[in-house]
Amino acid sequence: MSTIALSGASSARAPFWRRLSSQEMLLAVAIVGLALVVGLVNPRFLSANNLADILLGNAYIAVAAIGMSMVIITGNIDISVGALIGVLATVSGSLAVAGAPIAVTWLAPLVFGMLVMGLQGAIVAYVGIPAIVVTLGMLSILRGGLISVTGGKWITDLPDAFHLADIEIFGFIPMPVAIMVVATILAAVWMRWWPLGRAIYATGGNPEAARLSGVSPRRTLVLVFVLHGFFAGVAALLFATQLRVIQSTTPSGLEFTIITASVVGGVSILGGVGTVVGSTLAAILIAEITSALVFINISPFWTHALQGALILATVIADIERRRRRLAGAIR
Amino acid sequence: MTAVASSNRASRARIFLRHETILAAMLVVALFGLGLFNDRFLTIDNLLNQGRLMTEIGLIALPMTFVIVTGGIDVSVGAIVGLCAIVLGYSWKNLGFPLPLAIVFTLVVGAAAGLANGLVITRIKVPPIITTIATLTLFRGLAEGISQAHSVRGYPDWFYFLGQGDVFGVPTQLLVLFLAIIVFGVALDRTTFGRTLYAIGSNETAARFSALPVERVKLAAYTLSGLMASLSALVLVSRVTTTRSDMGMGYELDAIAAVVLGGTSIFGGSGTIWGTVIGAVMIQLLKNGLALTGVKGDATIMVIGVVLIASVLIASSLQRRRV
Numbered sequence: 001m002s003t004i005a006l007s008g009a010s011s012a013r014a015p016f017w018r019r020l021s022s023q024e025m026l027l028a029v030a031i032v033g034l035a036l037v038v039g040l041v042n043p044r045f046l047s048a049n050n051l052a053d054i055l056l057g058n059a060y061i062a063v064a065a066i067g068m069s070m071v072i073i074t075g076n077i078d079i080s081v082g083a084l085i086g087v088l089a090t091v092s093g094s095l096a097v098a099g100a101p102i103a104v105t106w107l108a109p110l111v112f113g114m115l116v117m118g119l120q121g122a123i124v125a126y127v128g129i130p131a132i133v134v135t136l137g138m139l140s141i142l143r144g145g146l147i148s149v150t151g152g153k154w155i156t157d158l159p160d161a162f163h164l165a166d167i168e169i170f171g172f173i174p175m176p177v178a179i180m181v182v183a184t185i186l187a188a189v190w191m192r193w194w195p196l197g198r199a200i201y202a203t204g205g206n207p208e209a210a211r212l213s214g215v216s217p218r219r220t221l222v223l224v225f226v227l228h229g230f231f232a233g234v235a236a237l238l239f240a241t242q243l244r245v246i247q248s249t250t251p252s253g254l255e256f257t258i259i260t261a262s263v264v265g266g267v268s269i270l271g272g273v274g275t276v277v278g279s280t281l282a283a284i285l286i287a288e289i290t291s292a293l294v295f296i297n298i299s300p301f302w303t304h305a306l307q308g309a310l311i312l313a314t315v316i317a318d319i320e321r322r323r324r325r326l327a328g329a330i331r
Numbered sequence: 332m333t334a335v336a337s338s339n340r341a342s343r344a345r346i347f348l349r350h351e352t353i354l355a356a357m358l359v360v361a362l363f364g365l366g367l368f369n370d371r372f373l374t375i376d377n378l379l380n381q382g383r384l385m386t387e388i389g390l391i392a393l394p395m396t397f398v399i400v401t402g403g404i405d406v407s408v409g410a411i412v413g414l415c416a417i418v419l420g421y422s423w424k425n426l427g428f429p430l431p432l433a434i435v436f437t438l439v440v441g442a443a444a445g446l447a448n449g450l451v452i453t454r455i456k457v458p459p460i461i462t463t464i465a466t467l468t469l470f471r472g473l474a475e476g477i478s479q480a481h482s483v484r485g486y487p488d489w490f491y492f493l494g495q496g497d498v499f500g501v502p503t504q505l506l507v508l509f510l511a512i513i514v515f516g517v518a519l520d521r522t523t524f525g526r527t528l529y530a531i532g533s534n535e536t537a538a539r540f541s542a543l544p545v546e547r548v549k550l551a552a553y554t555l556s557g558l559m560a561s562l563s564a565l566v567l568v569s570r571v572t573t574t575r576s577d578m579g580m581g582y583e584l585d586a587i588a589a590v591v592l593g594g595t596s597i598f599g600g601s602g603t604i605w606g607t608v609i610g611a612v613m614i615q616l617l618k619n620g621l622a623l624t625g626v627k628g629d630a631t632i633m634v635i636g637v638v639l640i641a642s643v644l645i646a647s648s649l650q651r652r653r654v
Contacts (some may be wrong), residue, residue, distance in 0.1 A: 129643050131595050132404065132460055136584060137643075140636025147629035159636075235616060252580070256468050269461045302476040308469025315457050315465060323456075 023266030027281035031288060035129040038292040045295040056242065057166070058287035059176035060085070061254075065279040066187050066263035067117075067228030072262050074204040075225050075271030076124060076131035078117075081232050082254030088113050088236030093246040096162040105162060106237060111232030114226045116142075121225025139255075146248060153245040165241040176238045182233065184280040191276065192288035194227070198301035200224055206273030246315040250296060253304065258312045261286060268318060286310070349596030350646060351606045358613055359618025365620035372623050378501055383494075383570070385615040386504040387412075387579075391586040393515040394555040398606045399590050400519070401549055402532045402599025403459035407448060407584060408560040410470035412579025415441045415564035419473040420574030429654040430490060438561050444451030444470055449550040467583070471533070478550040483574040504566045511559070512529075513556015516604035524548060532599025581632075588639045591612055594646065 064081055066095075071078050090110035096105040120138055124131045167175040191197035199220045203209035207217040240246050248325040250255070265282035267274025289310075290303050338534045366373035391408050396403045418440045423433040444466070451462045519525035527548045530538040539545050563582070568574050593610030595602025617638065618631045626634075 018461055054491055112409075123640075123644075127644060129640075130363060130597050133587075133591060134640060136587060137636040137640035140584060140588075140632045142636075144631065144633030144636065145631050148627050148633065162512050222626060225527065253468060253471070254575075256464055260468070263461070271456055292450060298478070299479060301479050302472065304468050305476045308465055308467070308472050311461075312451070312465040312469060315461055316451065317380025319457055 001055060001314055009281045011024065022273065024278045024281060027265065027285055029277060031281065031285050034292060035289055038134065038295055042295040045292065050291065050295075054287045054291050055177050055180075055284065056174055056193065058087040058283060060235040060238035060242070061140065061181055061258055061287070062180045062280045062283035063231055063238060064258045065265070065283050066183055067199040067231030068258050069262040069265065069267045069274055070187075070191070070200055070224045070268045070277050071131075071228050072259070072269060073200055073271060073274050074221055075165040075207075076221070077259070077269075078135045078225075078228065079259075080120070080138040080142060081144065081228070081258055082136040082233050082250050082256075084113060084116060084141050084229075085239055086248070086250040087146050088233055089141050089240035089246050089250075090150060090248060092240050093158060093162075094238060097155060103160075104283060107109070107166060109236045110230055110233035110242075113229035113231075114331045115229070115238065117229025118222060121222040121228075124225070125221040129325070150182055152248045154248060156244070158244065179234065179238065180280065182329050183231065184276055187231075187276045196223070198219075201272055206306050213268040257286065257307065263311055263318075264314045266318075268285070268322070269315065270322075277290045282311050334644055339650045348456060351603060354592070354594065354606065354609045354613065358616070361613070361616060361620070365616065365623070369620070369623045375450050376562050377619070381507070381615050382505040382508070383502040384619075386502075386612055387507045387563045387567050387570075388510045388582060388585045388589060388614070389611045390511060390559050390566065390613050391556075391582055392551065392589040392607050393511055393604060394559045395586045395590050396515070396593070396595055396602055396604055397519065397528055398551040398556055399587070399595050399597060400528045400599055400602045401552055402535070403549070403552070403586065404451065404597075405445075405448065405459065405463045405553060405556045406465040406583045406587070407444070407463040408556060409579040409582035409584075410467045410474070411441055411444045411473055411557050411560035411577055412564045412567065412582055413474040414444060414470040414567050415561040416574045416578040417478045417576050419565065419568055423478055423486075424483045430487060434565060437565060438558060440623075441561020441564065442554050443562070444548065444559040447552040447559065451545040452553060453549050471576070471580075474529070478574075478576040480576065484572065486572065491569055491572065494566050494571070504570070507562075507566070512604060520650030520653055524551070528552065529600060532596075532601070534600075543580055585614060585635070586636060588635055592642050594639070597643070 035046060044050065064085065068078060068081060078099065092105050092109045095108055096102070096146055100108075115216040116138070117255075120131070120134050123129055123134050130219070154229070165174070165176050169175065169178050190201060202213065202215050203217045203220045203224075210217050262274070262279045262287065263269060263282075263285040265274065265276075265280070266276030267279060285305065289306065290300070293300055293303060293306070362373065371377060391412075395405060395408065398422060415437045419433055419437040422428045422436050423430050428436060448459075448462055448466055451457050451466075452459050463598075493507075500505055519528065527538065527543050527545075530541070530543055531545055535545060559577070564579065567578060588608040590602070590607050591597055591610070592613060593602070593606030593608070595606060614635055617634060621631045621634060626627050
């Protein structure tokens with residue numbers, strides 16, 4: 001019964017034009033539109049190689065943004081994920097170099113990721129310390145731990161079989177892209193139609209109401225963090241296997257890029273709203289913008305400024321839109 | 332009567348259990364502990380030098396206390412340090428400003444960056460954490476874009492007085508920090524502005540209904556945060572004699588850790604400047620003490636993370652017992 005109540009809110013069929021203006025649709029249009037415009041200026045942007053590079057190099061961000069979206073939908077945030085991905089990639093790579101079976105090297109980051117995130121989720125849910133403080137502390141622990149253990153050395157001489165990202169499904173779909181698409185669809189379906197998935201929205205929308213309708217906000221929160229850890233593990237695996245070496249540092253500000261993908265993808269920072277389809281599309285759009293800068297001869301050093309402006313604009317638009325809707329509802 | 336007795340005992344216990352008291356005791360123990368381990372630690376030279384190194388974080392942690400007392404947070408301060416460092420170097424070297432003008436311009440840019448944060452937070456009502464995450468990326472991106480990865484060196488000698496000089500043996504910037512501590516401490520504890528910060532943090536709606544200028548005070552807190560970050564940038568550039576766009580990276584974490592370690596509740600409404608100062612000293616001494624006993628610089632970040640989480644866990648369990 002509670003399932004019906006939980007899914008009822010958004011299952012009403014929106015008219016076609018309204019669905020066109022949804023965040024996902026806007027993002028899809030922006031992705032295609034930007035590709036066409038940049039393609040006109042510089043046709044090389046549209047080469048199959050470049051388009052594939054954009055997807056391959058950034059699939060891990062989209063995958064990590066799935067878990068981040070869930071966390072943000074519950075009304076929390078995680079800024080430790082960038083450092084965690086670095087740690088997990090190093091764990092996996094070190095195991096591979098030490099000669100562990102390939103299956104172990106692939107499973108280890110998933111399990112370890114779930115443990116670390118599950119621990120953080122439990123502290124947030126049961127001790128009541130805000131996620132920003134817990135994940136801030138964990139960020140220091142993971143980043144400091146990683147650099148002091150590896151000494152900043154890169155991992156090289158990885159066995160060939162380790163490179164998950166090299167596998168091509170049906171001989172032409174690269175593994176990272178396949179994982180990104182499948183993970184997004186599975187997570188989207190689960191969050192849209194499964195009771196546990198709906199519980200995530202219920203917890204973020206109104207924890208007290210969720211509790212009264214039989215959802216445990218605390219248990220849901222821990223589950224969400226564990227899932228987030230799982231996706232961080234998958235992301236780490238894609239990150240670790242995309243090059244022949246594993247750097248001991250992840251790109252600076254990786255956690256903020258992942259949060260940007262979620263927020264630009266329409267996940268509301270106030271909790272309760274958003275989809276992982278949106279966050280994946282946003283991750284692709286951000287990667288496309290970064291690549292486009294190079295093709296229209298703008299220095300890549302401006303990438304972060306543009307990213308920051310983009311996230312700020314999206315967030316402001318999101319808040320304004322909600323306020324207008326709220327004002328409309330009251331009237 | 333028993334009620335009076337027990338409340339008396341409770342208040343005495345409360346003084347002992349006050350976060351600042353516990354922290355100060357831990358600080359003294361740590362000082363002597365580390366001093367026993369290493370005879371280079373408890374020397375005037377080393378301690379003064381640590382004060383020099385502590386100033387950049389300390390200057391940021393002071394207004395951060397204000398912001399967190401209102402129930403907000405500002406994670407963009409490290410990026411503002413980077414942006415201001417670049418603005419200083421760029422306006423002096425590339426735009427040809429005289430250095431004093433460039434310094435003033437840098438302070439203005441820092442305050443403007445903080446004001447921008449404040450405006451988005453108070454006018455558009457975007458949650459502080461999200462606002463400052465976005466502006467963190469924006470400010471750091473502007474620093475990278477303006478500098479194009481070029482560093483600026485070769486400042487005139489008088490400029491290094493701030494970061495490397497000393498007055499009667501005390502590092503210049505440490506005096507600046509002392510002055511700032513007194514100003515911020517008095518402002519938080521003894522002025523209407525400071526009391527308003529607490530009122531906003533403990534119940535914003537009630538503060539608004541009491542006709543307190545909630546938005547203006549919050550705006551001032553975030554602007555101060557930006558201004559002090561630019562001051563910190565000046566001290567930093569003067570100390571290391573160069574300007575790079577990645578300067579101040581991670582400063583927000585150290586500053587927040589100092590504030591939270593100092594007993595300021597992350598939910599707002601309580602906290603003191605003295606606590607923050609002890610927190611900042613504690614972090615610096617931990618770093619230094621560990622470094623002297625042979626722990627590498629990066630591992631100390633790890634210890635700070637552990638100390639941060641542990642102190643919040645302990646504080647929350649103490650509070651729970653009290654209730």
